[in-house]
Amino acid sequence: xxFGHFPGARKPVARILYGTARKEIMLGGRSAxxxxxxxxxxxxxxxxxxxxxxGSERTIGRWxxxxxxxxxxxxxxxxxxxxxxxxxxxxADIRSDVATSLKQLGTDRVEVYLLHRDDPNQPVGPIxxxxxxxxxxxxxxxxxxSNWTHERIQSAxxxxxxxxxxxxxxxxPNFGLAEQVEAAWDGVLxxxxxxxxxxxxxxxxxxxxIVAWSSMGRGFFSGRIKSDHPNEAKKxxxxxxxxxxxxxxxxxxxxxxxxxxxEKGYSVAQIALAWVLNQPLDVYPVVSASSGRRMQxxxxxxxxRLTPNELSYLDLARAAAL
Numbered sequence: 001x002x003f004g005h006f007p008g009a010r011k012p013v014a015r016i017l018y019g020t021a022r023k024e025i026m027l028g029g030r031s032a033x034x035x036x037x038x039x040x041x042x043x044x045x046x047x048x049x050x051x052x053x054x055g056s057e058r059t060i061g062r063w064x065x066x067x068x069x070x071x072x073x074x075x076x077x078x079x080x081x082x083x084x085x086x087x088x089x090x091x092a093d094i095r096s097d098v099a100t101s102l103k104q105l106g107t108d109r110v111e112v113y114l115l116h117r118d119d120p121n122q123p124v125g126p127i128x129x130x131x132x133x134x135x136x137x138x139x140x141x142x143x144x145x146s147n148w149t150h151e152r153i154q155s156a157x158x159x160x161x162x163x164x165x166x167x168x169x170x171x172x173p174n175f176g177l178a179e180q181v182e183a184a185w186d187g188v189l190x191x192x193x194x195x196x197x198x199x200x201x202x203x204x205x206x207x208x209x210i211v212a213w214s215s216m217g218r219g220f221f222s223g224r225i226k227s228d229h230p231n232e233a234k235k236x237x238x239x240x241x242x243x244x245x246x247x248x249x250x251x252x253x254x255x256x257x258x259x260x261x262x263e264k265g266y267s268v269a270q271i272a273l274a275w276v277l278n279q280p281l282d283v284y285p286v287v288s289a290s291s292g293r294r295m296q297x298x299x300x301x302x303x304x305r306l307t308p309n310e311l312s313y314l315d316l317a318r319a320a321a322l
Contacts, residue, residue, distance in 0.1 A: 001014050001015065001016070001042075001043035001044070001299055001302070002014075002015045002302055003015060004209060004282060004284065006111070006112055006141070006142035006169055006170050006209050007142055007169040008135065008141045008142035008143070008166065008169055009074070009111040009112055009141040009142040009169075010111060010141050011074050011111050011141075012074075013046050013074050013076070013111070013112065013209070013284060014043070014044060014045065014046035014074065014284070015277070015284055015285075015302060016044065016046075016273075016284070016285055016287055016298055016299055016301075016302070017044075017046045017047065017048040017076060017211065017284055017285070017286045017287070018039045018044040018046065018047050018048065018286075018287065018288070018289070018295065019048045019213070019286040019287060019288035020047060020048065020049045020053060020056045020059070020060065020288070021049075021050070021053045021056065021288060022035075022288050022290075025053075025055075025056050025059050025060075026053055026054050026055040026056050026059065027055060027059075028055055028058065028059040028062065032059050032063070033059075033062075033063050033066070035290075035291070035292075036059075036060070036063050037067070037292075038291055038292025038293075038295070039289065039292050039295045040069070040072075040073075041292055042292050042295050042296040042299060043299060044289075044295050044299065045069075045072055045073050045074060046073075046074040046076065046284075047060060047073060047074065047075055047076065048076045048077075048211065048213075048286045049075070049076070049077045049078075049105075050077055050078035050079070050081070050116055051077070051078065051079045051081060051097050051100060051101055051116070052078070052081040052116055057077060057101055057104035057105050058104045058105075060075070060105060061104055061105040061106035061107070062106070064105070064106065064107070065106050070106075070107060074111045074112070075105060075107070075110045075111055075112070076110070076111065076112040076113075076114065076211060077101050077105070077110050077112075077113060077114070078113075078114045078115070078116035078146050078172070079093075079094065079097030079098060079100075079101055079113070079114075079115065079116060080093050080094050080097055080115045080116055080117065081116035081117050082117050082119065082187060087117070087118075087119030087121065087122065088117075088119070089115055089117065089118060089119040089122050089127060090119075090122060090126070091126050091127070091129070091130035094115070094127070094130050094131065094134075095130060095134070098113065098134055098139055098140060101113075102139060108138070108139070109138055109139055109140065109141065110139075110140055110141065111141045111142065112140075112141060112142045112143070112144075112170060112211075113131075113134070113140035113141070113142070113143045113144075114143065114144050114145060114146040114170065114171075114172050114211065115127070115143075115144070115145045115146060115148070116146050116147070117146070117147055117187045118145060118147060118148045118149070118152055118187075120152065124152065124155050124156040124159050125159050125163075127156065128156050128159050128160050128163075128165055128167075128168075129163075129165065131143045131166075132160075132165045132166050135166055142169040142170055142209075143166075143168065143169060143170070144168040144169055144170035144171050144172070144208075145168060145171055145172070146171070146172035146173070146211070146213070147172070147173060147187060147188050147189040148171060148173075148189065149189060149199075150171070150191075150198075150199050150202040150203065153168050153171055153208075154202070156168050168208075169208070169209070170208065170209045170210075170211060171203070171208055171209070171210055171211070172210070172211035172212070172213055173189045173190055173191045173199075173210065173212070173213070174188060174189065174190035174191070174192060174212070174213055174214050174215075174244075175190065175191050175192050175210055175212035175213075175215060175276065175281075175283065175285075176192055176212060176214060176215040176216060176217055176221075176272070176275075176276055176285070177192075177217070177221065177253055177257070177272050177275045177276065177314060177315060178192065178214075178216075178217030178220050178221065178244075178245045178250045178253065178272075179192050179193035179194075179245075179247075179249055179250060179253075180192055180193065180214075180244045180245065181193075181244065181245070181247040181249065181250070182243045182244055182247075183243070183244065184214065184218065184240040184241070184243055184244035184245075185240060191203070191210075194317075200279075200281065203281055203282075204280055204281055207282055208282065209282045209283075209284060210281055210282060210283045210284065211284050211286060212276060212283050212284065212285045212286060213286050214244070214245075214286075215273065215276050215283075215285035215286060215287065216269060216272055216273060216285075216287060217241065217244070217245040217250065217272075218237070218238070218240055218241035218244065218245060219236070219237055219238075219241055220233075220237065220241060220245040220246065220250060220254070221254065221257060221268055221269055221272035221273075222268075222269055223267055223268040223269050224236055225237070225254065226254075226258075227251050227252075227254040227255035227258055228255075230246070230248075230251050233246060233251075234246050249316070252316060253314060253315065253316060254268070256313060256314050256316075257271050257272050257275075257314060260306075260310060260313075260314060264304075266301075266304060267297060269297065269298065269301075270297060270298070270300065270301040270304060271301075271304070271306075271314070273285060273287070273298055273301040274301045274304035274305075274306055275306060275311060275314050275315070277301060277302060277304075278304075278305065278306045278311060279311075
């Protein structure tokens with residue numbers, strides 16, 4: 001595993017985060033503990049969770065308490081998720097969710113805290129101020145937004161600059177080789193695909209860490225899906241993956257990933273993940289593996305180098321890889 005730095009986090013963050021929006025993690029119990037043990041044993045000790053993942057924070061808290069490993073774990077959690085169409089990105093909601101997350105996790109501080117959704121009707125000033133208060137109190141380390149546009153993040157950071165406050169240090173949009181053609185859920189944001197070049201350029205220029213959710217297309221590049229069986233593939237994917245990623249343009253990308261994977265001797269999942277890791281961005285893909293062995297295969301993708309021609313070929317920007 002390799003690591004990067006989030007300003008304010010105090011601990012290095014693994015370049016591949018383990019995502020806990022999984023049924024077995026949310027349900028808890030011995031099977032969840034075994035899975036967390038397995039992924040931690042292969043070096044996946046930076047864990048992504050959220051208040052909106054029912055039971056996930058509680059499971060992680062119990063696991064850390066039983067294993068006595070809190071100091072070796074980096075926690076990235078999210079809060080202020082709206083209910084239906086009602087936004088909850090207010091100072092009161094943020095404080096409430098942070099307090100609940102800390103209680104569930106059994107800790108007095110999380111290394112990275114992200115606002116799970118944005119509410120553009122809320123001014124950025126009070127949001128930046130309450131996050132700074134929580135940071136000064138020692139409850140949160142680095143902080144930022146999930147599913148915030150780069151323009152809103154820029155506005156928040158401009159406010160922080162003008163008022164001598166700590167700015168957003170991280171962002172968590174969808175980002176991966178699979179273009180999110182339709183929104184997988186309400187209120188989500190992607191920087192994937194040809195229409196989001198400006199957003200990616202902003203992240204590159206600002207060198208902001210990106211916690212990339214659904215970096216593998218929510219299972220689209222798992223290896224179970226085959227490019228020549230799109231109808232069968234749609235049966236294997238959940239509703240969010242079908243809405244967001246099961247579209248012809250992504251099946252074309254998948255066909256190219258299959259070819260490159262065969263030529264290089266890697267799995268489809270490894271090549272798709274390597275595409276993300278080889279981008280000129282400070283990106284930390286979130287991967288939810290079903291075992292330590294599969295997580296190790298994902299970690300191995302850190303060592304795969306793809307040429308600029310291969311990267312553009314996989315993303316349909318080039319007719320053939322040279």
